[in-house]
Amino acid sequence: MKVLFLNGPNLNLLGQREPEVYGRETLADIEASVRKRASDLKVKVDFRQSNLEGELVDWIQHARGQFDVIVLNAAAYTHTSVAIRDAIAAVSIPTIEIHLSNIYAREKFRQRSLIAPVCCGQISGFGQKSYLLALEASVYVNVSKK
Ligand code: DQA
Numbered sequence: 001m002k003v004l005f006l007n008g009p010n011l012n013l014l015g016q017r018e019p020e021v022y023g024r025e026t027l028a029d030i031e032a033s034v035r036k037r038a039s040d041l042k043v044k045v046d047f048r049q050s051n052l053e054g055e056l057v058d059w060i061q062h063a064r065g066q067f068d069v070i071v072l073n074a075a076a077y078t079h080t081s082v083a084i085r086d087a088i089a090a091v092s093i094p095t096i097e098i099h100l101s102n103i104y105a106r107e108k109f110r111q112r113s114l115i116a117p118v119c120c121g122q123i124s125g126f127g128q129k130s131y132l133l134a135l136e137a138s139v140y141v142n143v144s145k146k
Contacts, residue, residue, distance in 0.1 A: 001042075003138045004067040005034065005131070006059055007049035008075035014100075022100050023127045030128045037132055041139055053077055053084065060087040069138040070095040071131070078103070078113050089118045094141045098134045099124040 007027060010017060015026035031047045038045040046067070050056055056077065063070055070093050077084050078097070088095045095118070102125030103110045116122055120141055123130045 001069075001139070001142050002044040002046070002067045003038070003069045003071060003135065004059070004063050005031075005045060005047040005071045005073075005134075006056055007047075007073050008056060008077045009051040011073060011075050012049050012051070025128045030131050033128065034131050034135055037135055041135065043135065043139065045135075053081055057083050057087045060084070060091055060093075063093055064091045067093060068142045069093065071098055071134040071138060072096070072115070072119070073098045073100070073130075074115055078115055079109055081114060085115045085118055088115060094120045094138075094145060096120060096134045096137050096141065097122040097124075098130045100127050100130055101125060 011027055014022055014030070015024055027049060034047065035045055048059060056074065060070065072095055074081065074084055097113060097115055097119040103113065104124065113122070121137060123133050123137065126133060
């Protein structure tokens with residue numbers, strides 16, 4: 001089983017960026033903890049970050065036939081990107097939306113996700129553990145689609 005973790009804009013700054021909201025771990029720390037747990041679960045992981053909407057769209061499109069599940073923290077594009085939403089709908093790979101922070105406890109503009117309706121579920125508000133919970137959820141989603 002292969003899971004593609006995609007991270008959107010500004011997540012390369014984790015650790016320095018608003019640590020009171022997003023925590024002190026860097027994206028590399030999060031990737032390391034995901035890889036450790038993935039090896040216990042015998043799941044192969046690809047972990048990427050881009051600040052560019054089009055690059056995220058390309059990665060989603062190219063995931064077809066390559067990955068069983070996508071875990072997506074689209075960051076600010078969650079709230080704005082019809083292009084990312086359409087890419088997820090186009091590839092029909094089960095996609096899990098994740099956030100470090102609880103987007104529903106924040107500003108009004110963050111409380112709307114354009115991608116949620118085309119995802120199979122959402123994990124929001126557990127800090128870096130959102131990534132590990134999404135990894136567990138990926139295994140569940142992959143088993144239940146068979
Ligand atoms: C985020 C929440 C988004 O609203 C924000 O733009 C981010 C990070 C999160 O993980 O909590 O960049 O996706």
